[in-house]
Amino acid sequence: MNLKQLRAFLAVAQTLSFAQAGERLHLSQPALSLTIKGLEESLGGTLLARTTRSVNLTPEGEALLPLARQLLADWDNTEELLRQQFTLQLGRVSIAAMPSFAGNLLPGALKVFRDRYPRINVAVHDVINEQVLEMVRHRRVELGIGFEPPPSRSVLFTPFYLDRFVAVVAADSPLAQLSSLTWQQLLSEDFITLQRPSAVRLMLEEGVSELHGKLAVAFESHQLSTVGRMVAKGLGVSAVPALCIEQMHELGARCIALDEPRIERHIGLMRLADHKLSSAAQALQDVLMECARAAPALN
Incomplete structure (x- = not known):
């Protein structure tokens, strides 16, 4: 059972007409019939009782109808949620920062980020430098800010300033x-x-x-x-x-x-080398780098 088959079934079930359902889905009646047939074969039984004059739901079709509505609604909601996250209209990002940075330079960078992406939630973990590195390594946060750690293949370090x-x-x-x-x-x-x-x-x-x-x-x-x-x-x-x-x-x-x-000692950004950042984390990283370059007194 796939998304295309569910949409086809729902259209026919709602209109009780292959012609009207085909127009709604921009499918020819033969293509629509094949799609419904594929769904019935995958489930192992008939969902629609068809004659030359009418189309009706079988008991199994009646049972599938509310489930199909819910599945398609969930899919559409998930699709919209992901689209908003990819376009930074919605999302969440976690960052760990040592207290000396979290209490001084981070708030200014977060203000810039909030002005640009007002619907992105940011969770800040104000922890000692050693915990910043551990939280990054264990994927508890996507980004960390602290003193330059020992060289490692697993953690990328981008310096802000000395x-x-x-x-x-x-x-x-x-x-x-x-x-x-x-x-x-x-x-x-x-x-x-x-x-x-x-x-x-x-x-x-x-x-x-x-x-x-x-x-x-x-x-x-x-x-x-x-x-x-x-x-x-x-x-x-x-x-x-x-x-x-x-x-x-x-x-x-x-x-x-x-x-x-x-x-x-260098202070900068830490992230896992083998982990692709979420759209929200990438945007926050860009803002942090921009703000670091704009702090001449610390460069």
Whole structure:
């Protein structure tokens, strides 16, 4: 039983006329008769009782009629739904992003996306960098944003920009008057950072260990916003990716260039190499790349 046969059966059942059904379907009566015959043969019995003067449904035809109506309605609804998704009139896409990106640059990109595709639902998973990669690998999301992962054949990474770590100090700190800081100057103060296994924390520890030894932490938190507020209140200093500069300023802290050593790493988009993106995910990827190119301060 196929779609063409069901449409032919429904047309004849509704009109009780092969001539009228043929006109509706733009089929000749012989072609229509062959289509109905093929349906009856596939089901194993007669659906229409035909004479030279009339056409009537057999009991089996009566039983098939409401089912045929429902099947064709479901098909048409599914066809329309897919058409809307392919043309980005409807759909859903899931993305995972590390908190430093999700809370700073992602909202602006999502605003651009929403303006263009108002009926696409976007699910954002705000998770640590390591979880971003795992969610992409296990197909829980189509797109991920985070620090560049180790080389892999299964995951494609497209860099947005090379981010660097900057110092975060209280606005009324003497350090806030300087144009740049060294790590030695920064680490002479109480240090505040994210808890493990945050990628930010691990990168900081790895970056300073060779020249300054183990990172001594006075306060730690799971949220960058909490780190920024503690710095703003004068509890200590911190270091965060440059993409968090605006967020730190909004929290009342100040960001200053940080050198010796310069800790930097690419931030970009992750997706599975063997997975074709949905139309919605492809559109979101295009917007993210466009917004990344339009952020000169971070390039």
